[in-house]
Amino acid sequence: MNRILVINGGMPKGGRTKILTSFIVRKYDFQYVDISESNLPLLTGEEEQWKLPSVINFKEKVRLSSGIILISPEYHGGMTGALKNTLDFLTSEELEYKPVALVATAGGGKGGINCLNNMRTVMRGFYANVIPKQIVLDPECFNYDDATLWDESAQLVDDMVQELQMFIKITSEVAAKM
Numbered sequence: 001m002n003r004i005l006v007i008n009g010g011m012p013k014g015g016r017t018k019i020l021t022s023f024i025v026r027k028y029d030f031q032y033v034d035i036s037e038s039n040l041p042l043l044t045g046e047e048e049q050w051k052l053p054s055v056i057n058f059k060e061k062v063r064l065s066s067g068i069i070l071i072s073p074e075y076h077g078g079m080t081g082a083l084k085n086t087l088d089f090l091t092s093e094e095l096e097y098k099p100v101a102l103v104a105t106a107g108g109g110k111g112g113i114n115c116l117n118n119m120r121t122v123m124r125g126f127y128a129n130v131i132p133k134q135i136v137l138d139p140e141c142f143n144y145d146d147a148t149l150w151d152e153s154a155q156l157v158d159d160m161v162q163e164l165q166m167f168i169k170i171t172s173e174v175a176a177k178m
């Protein structure tokens with residue numbers, strides 16, 4: 001069963017991050033979480049927050065996934081604040097050793113790499129297994145007429161998905177032997 005979960009860390013519903021998430025979900029039949037629709041509160045640390053259905057559902061989706069594709073626009077040299085708030089509801093219980101692939105959408109002019117590095121550092125904090133391949137998609141990578149990616153970028157996504165699937169397979173084979 002396909003249990004890769006795409007987490008869309010972008011906010012505006014019609015943005016490039018949404019186009020990319022929908023493209024990947026359609027093409028590979030993956031599950032997804034759109035943080036703008038997941039109704040998570042701002043994390044305050046109050047006990048009641050952990051009992052909210054939105055929080056429980058989100059954590060359960062991540063826990064049950066075999067791998068994650070984490071997508072965020074670069075906002076001022078990092079992932080979006082909304083995505084970081086969302087991730088702060090997780091713990092290593094959901095993410096330890098889980099293969100994670102990273103994609104940043106960016107405004108161009110060599111943006112995006114700081115967002116990738118930021119996501120990689122944060123995922124390290126959960127002991128997740130972030131795979132080597134990572135992608136930055138600038139505005140010109142998108143075919144806006146049919147809400148897809150141009151072939152060269154679609155190929156990068158394909159290569160990254162293949163690598164993610166390889167790490168998922170390795171992880172499950174190793175886990176079965178332990």
Ligand SMILES: Cc1cc2nc3c(=O)[nH]c(=O)nc-3n(C[C@H](O)[C@H](O)[C@H](O)COP(=O)(O)O)c2cc1C
Nearest residue numbers: 010015016017073074075076077105106107111112
């Ligand atoms: C608040 C804000 C900060 C941004 N900061 C950066 C940045 O630091 N580097 C960059 O390359 N693009 C930056 N951008 C551009 C976005 O990353 C880019 O437009 C991206 O496609 C936005 O995602 P969206 O289309 O899903 O809304 C910023 C955009 C916004 C709204």
